[in-house]
Amino acid sequence: MQQAQFHILADTTSLADAxxxxxxxxxxxxxxxxxFILARDESQAHWxxxxxxxxxxxxxxxxxxxxEAGAQQAPVEIGHQPPRRPRNLLINLQPEAPAFAGRFPQVIDFVPAEESLKQLARERYKQYRAAGFTLEMVQPG
Incomplete structure (x- = not known):
């Protein structure tokens, strides 16, 4: 069964999720x-x-x-485009739930402290639930 874990962020800085x-x-x-860490964009991937x-x-x-050459062999791959090979875990930093999330047995996502970003997290939560993921919330600490 696929699982999606949402980490609630208490830190309001823009890099807390990263x-x-x-x-x-x-x-x-x-x-x-x-x-596979799915970055928001190329700049965040490099960070x-x-x-x-x-x-x-x-x-x-x-x-x-x-x-990078050999990225597919690395245990941790970072990108902002869909991955080319299967992985055990997707860590999503994008504002939307990626269409390919169903290819992963486990997804980690984040609930930012900022209200507008929190609403986007609620939408991702609904999308994962509709896709059949078992959902879990993780409190800070």
Whole structure:
């Protein structure tokens, strides 16, 4: 059964979801999962890439940008276009639920603190539910 997990963000900064996405990707990698992080745009994809590179050496996560050679072999792939190969986990940072989300057994999404963005998260929640995902809300902390 497919699962979608929504993380409620208490932090109102614009990078709160992206920072948490890096942490969750690191945890998933350590648990043996393959991950696709769907960035809002190319700029955010590069920011995520750089953030993962800047982690402590003990926390290194093998990853690649979608357009890089060998990206499909990396355990964590970052892009803003649909992935080319199956992965265990989709971390969605886009304002809409991606049409290809059903190809993933697990999806992580975010509920921002800002009201207009929260409404978009409610729409994504409804889309995942309509697609048959089991839904879970995760509180900060």
């Amino acid at each position: 920072r948490l996405a890096c942490l969750l990707a690191t945890q998933a990698y350590r648990a043996g999962q393959t991950v 995520l890439d750089e953030t993962l590179w800047q982690q402590d050496p003990d926390s290194f996560v093998p990853h690649a940008l979608q357009e």
